[in-house]
Amino acid sequence: MADGGQESLAAFRDEIADWIDRNAPADVRGRDFDESDICWGGRNFVFKSEGQKLWMDRCSARGLTAPRWDTAYGGAGFTRAQEKVWLEELARLRVKKPLESFGLWMLGPALLAFGTEEQKRHYLPQITRGEIRWCQGYSEPGAGSDLASVQTFGADKGDHWLVNGQKIWTSYADKADWIFALVRTDREAAKHKGISFLLVDMTTPGISTRPIRLISGKSPFCETFFDDVVIPKDQIVGEVNRGWDVAKHLLTHEREMIGGGGSGAIGARSIGSVLADGDITDPHTVARAQKLEIDSLAFGLTMERYRDLAKQGGVGHASAMLKYYGTELNKDRYELLMTAGGSDALAWDGKYGALAPEWLRTKANSIEGGTSEVMLDILSKRVLELPGE
Numbered sequence: 131m132a133d134g135g136q137e138s139l140a141a142f143r144d145e146i147a148d149w150i151d152r153n154a155p156a157d158v159r160g161r162d163f164d165e166s167d168i169c170w171g172g173r174n175f176v177f178k179s180e181g182q183k184l185w186m187d188r189c190s191a192r193g194l195t196a197p198r199w200d201t202a203y204g205g206a207g208f209t210r211a212q213e214k215v216w217l218e219e220l221a222r223l224r225v226k227k228p229l230e231s232f233g234l235w236m237l238g239p240a241l242l243a244f245g246t247e248e249q250k251r252h253y254l255p256q257i258t259r260g261e262i263r264w265c266q267g268y269s270e271p272g273a274g275s276d277l278a279s280v281q282t283f284g285a286d287k288g289d290h291w292l293v294n295g296q297k298i299w300t301s302y303a304d305k306a307d308w309i310f311a312l313v314r315t316d317r318e319a320a321k322h323k324g325i326s327f328l329l330v331d332m333t334t335p336g337i338s339t340r341p342i343r344l345i346s347g348k349s350p351f352c353e354t355f356f357d358d359v360v361i362p363k364d365q366i367v368g369e370v371n372r373g374w375d376v377a378k379h380l381l382t383h384e385r386e387m388i389g390g391g392g393s394g395a396i397g398a399r400s401i402g403s404v405l406a407d408g409d410i411t412d413p414h415t416v417a418r419a420q421k422l423e424i425d426s427l428a429f430g431l432t433m434e435r436y437r438d439l440a441k442q443g444g445v446g447h448a449s450a451m452l453k454y455y456g457t458e459l460n461k462d463r464y465e466l467l468m469t470a471g472g473s474d475a476l477a478w479d480g481k482y483g484a485l486a487p488e489w490l491r492t493k494a495n496s497i498e499g500g501t502s503e504v505m506l507d508i509l510s511k512r513v514l515e516l517p518g519e
Contacts, residue, residue: 142212147219153188155181159225165484168230171260173307182226186260189228196234196258199242203250204258210438232301233257233264237310240327240380244368253329267297267311267330267354268377274299275504277312278321278374282356284313284328291315291328293336293359299498303339303352306332310380313361316371327373329365336360346490347478381449381500418466422459429459448513454505457495464489 157179158167167178169186177183189195192206197213199205208216220227238257241250256262273279282295293313303309309330316324330337336359341349368376433456436448467475467482468489474481475489496502510516 139211139215143215143219146212146216147223149192150219150223150225153185154223154225155179155184157181158185158228159223165488167226169226169228169260170263170302170305171229171231172263172305173261174305175260175263185226186228190259193258195229195260196238196254199238199254199258203242204255214434229258229260231257231260231263232266233262236266236380237264240310240367240376243379244327244376249367262307263302263305265300265303265306265309265332265354267300267303267309269299270296271298275501277377278325280312280314280325282311282313283317284315284326284361286315287360289363291326291361291363293328293330293356293361295356297354297356298351299342300339300352300354301350301498303332303354304341304349308332309337309354310367312373312377315373319371322374324371325373325377326370327367327376328361329367330359330361334359334361344491344494346487348487348491350491415466415469419470422463422466425459426463429455450500450505450508451513453499454496454502454509457492458502460495461492464492 158181167182169175169177169182171186186195190204193199193201193204194206194216196203196205197208197216198210199207201207233253234257238254241253245253253262257264267282268277268280270280270282272281280295282293282297284291284293291313295313297303297309297311300309309332311328311330312325313328314324315326318324332339336357338355338357339352340355342351342353343349344351367373433452436452464485467485471482471485475485478484478486500508511518
């Protein structure tokens, strides 16, 4: 449906709201959701309910898991304005998004920008249907913030690469079906020039994972090991030794995704509901909550502005600003939630459910995807163009 102005957009809103109301099962609507309600998809994903799977299937059949992707790639072909309406109506009707995935957030945009037509038609529809769950093989024990120092190496064996090395902080690697990884394929080239961007099936012989337990008690992160892993030559995105171009493009989407938690867009709890439950009347706490709500609204509008700018060529280094402010804002939100919840909030599984583990988990927000310090450094050098030391 074309976006022909406010009148047609209003008609589209009515149409999509009616579709949601008719198709969203009861168990994906009308309540607060937590991490256990997220549908990640993939070969081994266990749906929480029949309704959760039905909702994903119905949405993917209409391309609504990736609304702005072309219909040829499993999307709905929406305009930016239509996608915004879709998300607004999901929120208004309190309906859970049908699918969350690194494939949608990160790999998909990279494939759209750098993939071959064959790769797009092969991988993208599988992502939109929730058939493949992806993880990201970027950081290594000796290459975190200095990501271009990766040493996992792919030796050229003619029709394949033979890959050896280790990745760390690989989110959900133990649950993923495939991994998109940065692999050094030329040790003689400058460090940014000798990297390739490879797609690897996690069932390939020689790949193993080991969870890393966090202070929250959960293990979203893993170590991932490559021991003589054979990767076919066609499982590369972009050009050989030009993977850093793909990596930079993907990082802008990752930072936007991580920063999105600051606007309350990704799994954030309602501050108002916790304040009400706790019967909070302390003026200082109420004032903090009001300020945080205003800051969250302002940040949400800023995200929308930069998404509109992305249509004109991307947000570039400004993604560092979104990532920095969004993650710091999300940490502030959970600090306030813990304050409002009082001693009840400290219970691991009490009145507020998993609030305490969620609060602890937010401590990683300002580390993953690039530390806050690195984001500030990027902003100072690349956006503000401040002089070096």
